[in-house]
Amino acid sequence: MSHATYELKAEARERVGKGSSRELRRNGLIPAVIYGDKQAPIAIALSTNEVTKRIHAGGFMTTVATIDVNGEKISVLPKDYQLDPVRDFTMHVDFLRVSASSKVTVEVPVHFVNEEKSPGIKIGGVLNIVRHEVEMHCPANAIPEFLTVDLTGAKIGDSIHISHVSLPAGSTPVIADRDFTIATIVAPAGGVDESAAEA
Structure with missing residues (x-):
């Protein structure tokens, strides 16, 4: 599962545009928009500190949050x-x-495990990562935090x-028409250490 959900308090914005956005930022707020689900977009303002903290904590784009807009709680996923x-x-x-029934498209990070159990890496081979993230269609309430690739x-x-x-x-990959490559094990530039290979 993805990171624990969290809640942000927001206030609805009456005025939109460059001037009001600058004024918000001077007051420690960020302009934001909630859209989708066949409803009219809502312009809101959020605490700069709270949002920045969430972005730097990791998993921001793959964690469903609740935004409390003047008492109305809305489930959202950051898109940009x-x-x-x-x-x-x-x-x-x-x-x-x-x-709960929404399907979303998100970039899910790839984690590699058991490098020490890969004979190719043991003898000096290099893990060449083709995709650090995979674009996935996932249920909004079950976005994976990462995909695990076992190198055993x-x-x-x-x-x-x-x-x-x-x-x-x-969860299904967005690219569905081919079995795409995530990583390869390649020989190092200087060739393989034969003594390690025999060991």
């Missing part, structure tokens, strides 16, 4: 956020309204495809 290119603070966030038994020349990964229930 803009950072100031110079000062690295959050400028704006887009949230997608979700329900992987030799030099082996390719690890999406079919080698056990996917969480209800």
Whole structure:
């Protein structure tokens, strides 16, 4: 499962536009929008500190949150956020309204385990990661925190495809028409250490 859900308090924004956004940021707030689920978008303002903390904690884009807008609690999934290119603070966030039955498309990080059980890596082979993240269709209430790739038994020349990964229930890769590669084990630039290979 993904990171624990959390709640953010927000206030509805009457005025939108550059001037009001600048004023919000001066007051320690971030302009944001909640849209989707066949309802009208809602313009809101959130605490800059709270949102920045959530972004830096990791899993921001794959964790369903509750936003309390003047007492109305709305389940959302962050879809996008803009950072100031110079000062690295959050400028704006887009949230997608979700329900228990919603399916969402998210980038799920890939974690590799058991490198020490890979004969190819043991003799000096290099893990060449083709995809650090895989785009997945998932239930909004069961977004995987990451996909686990087990490298046990992987030799030099082996390719690890999406079919080698056990996917969480209800989650499917967006690329469905081919068994795409996630990583390969390649020989190092200087060749393989033969003595290690014999050992």
